[in-house]
Amino acid sequence: MIGILDYGLGNVGAFYNIYKRLNIPVCIVTDAEKIDSIDRLILPGVGSFDWAMNRLSSSGMLEELNKAVLDREIPILGVCVGMQMMAQGSDEGHLKGLGWIDASVRHFSELTNEKIDLPHMGWNDVQVYKGHPLFKNLEKDAIFYFLHSYYFQEGSDSQIMSRTDYGEVFTSSIFKGNIFGVQFHPEKSHHWGVQLLKNFSELPC
Amino acid sequence: MLRFRLTPCLLVRNKGLVKTVGFKDEKYVGDPLNAVKIFNEKEVDELIILDIDATVNKKKPDLLAIQHWAAECRMPLCYGGGVSSVEQIQEIISLGVEKVAINSSALSSPELINQAAQLVGSQSVVVVIDYKKRRFSKKYDVYTQNGMQKHKYDLLSWALEVEKQGAGEIVLNSIDSDGTMGGYDMEAIRLIKKNVSIPVTALGGAGSLNDVKELVNEFGTIGAAAGSMFVFKGKYKAVLINYPSQIEKNNIK
Amino acid sequence: MLSQVNSHKICEVCVMDTTDINIVFDKDGVCDHCNDFYSNVKPNWHTDSKGKKELDKIISKIKLDGKGRDFDCIIGMSGGADSSYLLHKVVVDFGLRPLVFHVDGGWNSEIAVNNINAMIDKLGLDLYTEVINWEEMKDFQLSYFKAGVANIDVPQDHAFVATLYNFANKNKIKYIMNGGNISTECVRNPLEWLYYGTDMSQINDIRKKFGTIKLKTYPFSSVFRHKIYLKYIRQVNVIKPLDFMPYIKSEAMIFLEKEYGWQPYPQKHFESRFTKFYEGYWLPKKFGYDTRKVQYSSLILTEQLKRDDALEMLKKPAIPDEEAIHDFEYIAKKLGISTDELQMYFDQENKTYRDYKNQLSIFNAGAKILKMFGMERSIKR
Numbered sequence: 001m002i003g004i005l006d007y008g009l010g011n012v013g014a015f016y017n018i019y020k021r022l023n024i025p026v027c028i029v030t031d032a033e034k035i036d037s038i039d040r041l042i043l044p045g046v047g048s049f050d051w052a053m054n055r056l057s058s059s060g061m062l063e064e065l066n067k068a069v070l071d072r073e074i075p076i077l078g079v080c081v082g083m084q085m086m087a088q089g090s091d092e093g094h095l096k097g098l099g100w101i102d103a104s105v106r107h108f109s110e111l112t113n114e115k116i117d118l119p120h121m122g123w124n125d126v127q128v129y130k131g132h133p134l135f136k137n138l139e140k141d142a143i144f145y146f147l148h149s150y151y152f153q154e155g156s157d158s159q160i161m162s163r164t165d166y167g168e169v170f171t172s173s174i175f176k177g178n179i180f181g182v183q184f185h186p187e188k189s190h191h192w193g194v195q196l197l198k199n200f201s202e203l204p205c
Numbered sequence: 206m207l208r209f210r211l212t213p214c215l216l217v218r219n220k221g222l223v224k225t226v227g228f229k230d231e232k233y234v235g236d237p238l239n240a241v242k243i244f245n246e247k248e249v250d251e252l253i254i255l256d257i258d259a260t261v262n263k264k265k266p267d268l269l270a271i272q273h274w275a276a277e278c279r280m281p282l283c284y285g286g287g288v289s290s291v292e293q294i295q296e297i298i299s300l301g302v303e304k305v306a307i308n309s310s311a312l313s314s315p316e317l318i319n320q321a322a323q324l325v326g327s328q329s330v331v332v333v334i335d336y337k338k339r340r341f342s343k344k345y346d347v348y349t350q351n352g353m354q355k356h357k358y359d360l361l362s363w364a365l366e367v368e369k370q371g372a373g374e375i376v377l378n379s380i381d382s383d384g385t386m387g388g389y390d391m392e393a394i395r396l397i398k399k400n401v402s403i404p405v406t407a408l409g410g411a412g413s414l415n416d417v418k419e420l421v422n423e424f425g426t427i428g429a430a431a432g433s434m435f436v437f438k439g440k441y442k443a444v445l446i447n448y449p450s451q452i453e454k455n456n457i458k
Numbered sequence: 459m460l461s462q463v464n465s466h467k468i469c470e471v472c473v474m475d476t477t478d479i480n481i482v483f484d485k486d487g488v489c490d491h492c493n494d495f496y497s498n499v500k501p502n503w504h505t506d507s508k509g510k511k512e513l514d515k516i517i518s519k520i521k522l523d524g525k526g527r528d529f530d531c532i533i534g535m536s537g538g539a540d541s542s543y544l545l546h547k548v549v550v551d552f553g554l555r556p557l558v559f560h561v562d563g564g565w566n567s568e569i570a571v572n573n574i575n576a577m578i579d580k581l582g583l584d585l586y587t588e589v590i591n592w593e594e595m596k597d598f599q600l601s602y603f604k605a606g607v608a609n610i611d612v613p614q615d616h617a618f619v620a621t622l623y624n625f626a627n628k629n630k631i632k633y634i635m636n637g638g639n640i641s642t643e644c645v646r647n648p649l650e651w652l653y654y655g656t657d658m659s660q661i662n663d664i665r666k667k668f669g670t671i672k673l674k675t676y677p678f679s680s681v682f683r684h685k686i687y688l689k690y691i692r693q694v695n696v697i698k699p700l701d702f703m704p705y706i707k708s709e710a711m712i713f714l715e716k717e718y719g720w721q722p723y724p725q726k727h728f729e730s731r732f733t734k735f736y737e738g739y740w741l742p743k744k745f746g747y748d749t750r751k752v753q754y755s756s757l758i759l760t761e762q763l764k765r766d767d768a769l770e771m772l773k774k775p776a777i778p779d780e781e782a783i784h785d786f787e788y789i790a791k792k793l794g795i796s797t798d799e800l801q802m803y804f805d806q807e808n809k810t811y812r813d814y815k816n817q818l819s820i821f822n823a824g825a826k827i828l829k830m831f832g833m834e835r836s837i838k839r
Contacts, residue, residue, distance in 0.1 A: 013301045017276060023780055046303070047326035119328040119373050121404045122426065123208045123250055143208065145281060147303065147328045166207055188303065190248045190279050221592055236564040236592035238792050239731070246568035273791055438578065443585035444562055447575050 002201055003029040003038035007059035009052055010044025010082065014187035018194055024201050032064040039205065040074050041065075042197075044187070045081030049105065049150070050093030052081045069100060073178040077200050083174075083181030084152055092150050101176050102155030111151060112167035119149040126162035126172050126184070134161060134173070134180060136199045142192045144184035146172075152183060178205075209421045210428040211454060213244055213435040214253040214408055217286070220270065223257070224433055226384030228335075228352035234436055234444050241274045244435075247448040251281045253306070253376070253408075253430060255333070259287025260309050261351055266297060275301035283331055294321045298329055306331040306376065309349040312356055312363070315370050322371035332367045333376040333408075336360045336393065345393055352380045361396060368401045375401065376430065379409035386412025386433050389420050398424055406430050414449060418457050472755030473768045477746050478648045491645045495759050503640050505704045513702035517552045520633045520697075529557040531633040531697075534622045535577070535585075536560070537570030537729045540637035542577055542720055543710040544700060548635055549581050552699070557631060561621050562589045563614045563730065564596075564792075569721050570729035576718045588621045594673045596793055599732070601668035603793075603800070606809035608651055608745050611736045615655035620679035623694070632694050639700035641762070642707050642726075645755040651747040653811035654821060663815035706762060725776055726753050735785050738776035744804055750776055 004015045006028050019026035029035060045052050056062055068074050078086050087097045090105035097105075108118055123143045128135045135142070151170040154160065164172035164183070173182040180200070186193030215237060216223050222234035234240070237254065244252055254274060259266060266287045275282050284297055285306025294305045305325075311318050311332050321330045335352055336345045345360035358366075364375055377397060379390040389410045398405055406428025407420060417429045438445040449457075468475040469489035475481070482490040504512065524530020533548060533556045535541050548554045560574060578585050598613040609615075626634055653660070656679065665673070714720035727749075728734040742748040750772060757763035777785065790800040811818070 008299075011301050011303070013276060014279070018279070021784065046298070046329065048323070051324065051326070115402065117402055117404045117426065119404070120207065121328065121374065122210045122428075124206065146207075147281065149328065185281075185303075188279060188281050193279065233589055233591065235562055235589045236792070239564050239566060242788075243566065243568045243571055247572075276791075438575070439584045441584055441586050443560065443587040444589050445560065445574060445578075445585060445587060446566075446571050 001038055002026045002040050002042065003034065004042045004044065005061065005065070006030050007061060008055045010046050010079065011185075011187055012044055015042050015044060015197070018187060018197055019201070022194070022198055022201075024198070029061070032061045035061065035064040035068050038068070038074065040201070040203075041068065041076040042200075043076055043078040043082035043085070045079055045083070045085060046147075047081060048092055049081060049084060049090035049097075050095045052085055053093070053095040053097065056085065056098075066098070069179065075178045075200070075203050075205065076180065078179075078181040079187070080148060080183060080185055083183055084150065086179060086181055087152065090150060100179055101174070101181075102157045103174075104153050104155075105150045106153050107150055108167065108170075111170055114167040116167040120146050120151075120166050122146065123189075124164050124166060124172075124184075126164050128162045129160055132161045132175070133203060134175070134196060134199050136195075138192060138195050142195075144172075144182075144186065144189040144192055144196075146184045148183060152181065207426045208250075208454075209417075209424075209426055209458070210250045210406065211417060211449070211457075212251045212253055212406065212428055212430040213249055213448065214255065214430045214432045215240060215436075216432060217254060217256045217270075218258045220267070222436075224384060224436055225257075228380050228383055230384070232442065237270070238273055238277065240436075240446060241277045243446045244448065245277050245279055247446075248451075249280060249448055251283065251428075252278060253283045253285070253406075255284075255306065256286025257351055260289075263287075266293065268296070268300060271297060271302060272300040285331070285333055289317075291317065291320045291324055294330070295325060298325050304329050304331045304374065306333045308333045308335065311367065311370075311372075312347070312349055312358065315366055318367060318370035318372050322373070327371045327373040327403075330372050331374040331376060332372045333378055334360065334363060334367070335378045335380055337380045338390075338393070345396075348380060360393065361400060364397050364401055368403050372403060374404045374406060374428070376406045376408055376428070379407075382410030384433050385410055386437075388412065388416045389429075391419065391423065394420070394424070394427075398427070404428060408432075414453065414457060421457055468769075469755070471765070472645065472758045473751050473765060473772060474645065474755050475751065477748070477751070479650055480648060491755060492759060495644050499640060499644055503701065505702065509702035513699060516697055516699075517554065520554060523632060524555065527630075528555070529629065529631055530555050531635050532557045532559060532622070532626050532629070532631045533635045533637075534559050534561065534618060535574055536618075537566075537573040538637070538727070539707065539711050539714065539720075539722070540639060540642070540700065542573060542714055542718075543705075544635060544637040545577055545581070546714070546717070547699060547703075549583070554635075556583075556635060557625075557629060558583050558585050559622065559625055560585060560587045561618045562587055563617055563732070564590065564592045565614070565730040565732040567723075567729055567731050567734070569723055573718075573720050573729075576720060580718050586625070588617075588625070588677070590617050590677075591675045594671065594676045597669055597671045598665070598673060598676065600793055600795070601664055601670075603803040604668040605664045605814065606803070606806055607653070607664070607811055607814070608741060608747060608808070609653045609655070609811070610740065611652075611733055612655040612661065614730060614732060616661065616679070617677055619656060620677040623679055624677055626694055634694060634696045636696050636698045637700060638698050639705055640756075641700065641705040641760050642753065642756050644759055645752050647749060647752050648747075649818075650810060651741065651745070651749065651752075653816075654818075657811075657817050657821065660811060660814050660816045667814075707757070708762065725750070731785075732789070734777070735789050739782050739785065740804070742776065745808055748772065748776070 006012045084105045086100045087103035089097050158174045158176035161173040163169050186196045223231045281303035283304035284302045289310035335348045347356040347358045408430040411431035411434045470487040471492045602610040737749045754768035790797045
């Protein structure tokens, strides 16, 4: 059973509908008890870092979430701000992140001097490294929808799954063991996103 | 490389889709829900839906309809019309909408942009600016009330203020070009693109993919929005939804 | 609800069966649909040189009548295979100048829109559309759900027919090119399944009992207007060119795909999301009427399908169950009702057209007269 964590942010319904259409068992997780019965999770996210961390902390699910991800090591996919929250913190806010990954989140102006419009808004391609199974069956020219002003700067304990070019090349998806993060929105990336979400549901535990 | 965005823009009045020329001469186009579904199946880049009734008639956004539209979209949806408070913006986002567009409420109180951006993030706050070229002048005037009332702001000053307040995107809506299918208002777009660093989407005047090509060739990554072009077909303005394939879009650059 | 038929019998030749409650079998177990085809339709169906000659005569007349005018004929396009193939024939082979017309009832599938676009673009034609006011269509369709009758597609059907005739009339176009054909439609849907969409008496009765708003812009017409007035007084003719030539559906579709990038539908009439739901789910599951039997039987009689293959296909539902659930939800959502309410209409007692006012006697009288003059061919009962 895939659980979509509903802590008040992100397009929970979009993920839910996609898995329903694929006939993959899915449920929306609104309280801590439910997390126990889930074998993999989606952590959606939209909006600002602090707002997201705040909502997550006050959802009452943080403790169970940490247990599930760090102890039980169930696969978890963080999307956009959901991915950024997995870092230690973000330049966008003051609150600490989940700290699951040694990483920080920086503003695009730190990445490049090129004059780029912000937020990074629209469809962009991903250079997938070493054919990770999360990107299985996706065409070479697969594109995904991005909508963010801050990017993920990974440290040494996670691996890059894909990079994307906007002004400069940045990391658009990472993984560390059971933890996965995508900067783009698979729930809003038509069939490319659906394929990726399907792949996530099929990743070995 | 970031692609240009090719975005259908649907206008809703009285629960039905309409298309206008110069914000007048309305033609009934049909049921919004089926149009949304077809655009989704055509894998459009994004979709904008504007309720042109709401603000003028002081109506609240139709939340149930918005929720239904959002559920049919596997691409980002932007909703605008009758939005005047941060609470409404938050509520609409929670229905599964990626971006909320504000227009006259932002003009009345620009701080609304800032407050909304603080709460839902600037990427979800879009400001639509309706404008007309001023006669015998290089300037453009901002209009409200569906193009009927001239505002004190000129286009450039307002665009700069909008950016300053923290909006994530500006939609430049040319009243003069609306429904004419005679090409985008390149001059005005040039003026704004030169002066802001947030994403800009041009709306009004697109009649064919050549117009989009002209826009993209000059500005690269920009939003190209259109209403008539994706909804009408041929000289009798038959109502038939159309949208280029991925291959046709790739050929535009 | 499905009623249990104790003695379920299938025709020996086609696949029509006793779910058509008026079916009659002869001593060899062959049904009246087949016998009617053999006796009345087939002998008068000429797709060879005789047919070509007749068709050429008609085409010449159309061209002559249309001289100096913008259009010489009119075609309604649904995006479906028959009307698409016919359009190709009319423009490319016959060299006619049709006014091409599409009625948007609010249920277009993306494939239909795509197909119409592809053909219009390649043929360089100008399209007219009539968009039915959705709030009115919605109320009209809901009134049919509430009435509990089998043919809930009357609102869409009627709009198409009425608009087409209105348009031909307004533009003084005398020839309506119709994609209807014996090759794939020689067996007609029984009236119990698809009662006439042009029976205004029935429409008015159902609207009066179950409609909630006035239908101010919806195009209404009547059978009298169509068959008698328009044909004989205003001299409007319906031509079915596909009956004058060999028409093999599968070949036509392959051709359309190659020539126009035309995309096929999972089943006939699936151009409209509503008709797909209606014929693929509502009719079979609530009433036990599967229109595929009619379609397959026609193809069997015209030797385009083997009976065994048809029986095999009929074993599976027209719409897979998981898909049906999503369609059900979408239909309810679009009609502005809850799935519970839609389920309630599904569960309520099955009614027939006889439960409401109807002009069946007039239709029957009219059909007899037309048949006497050799104008209508196969039975519609």
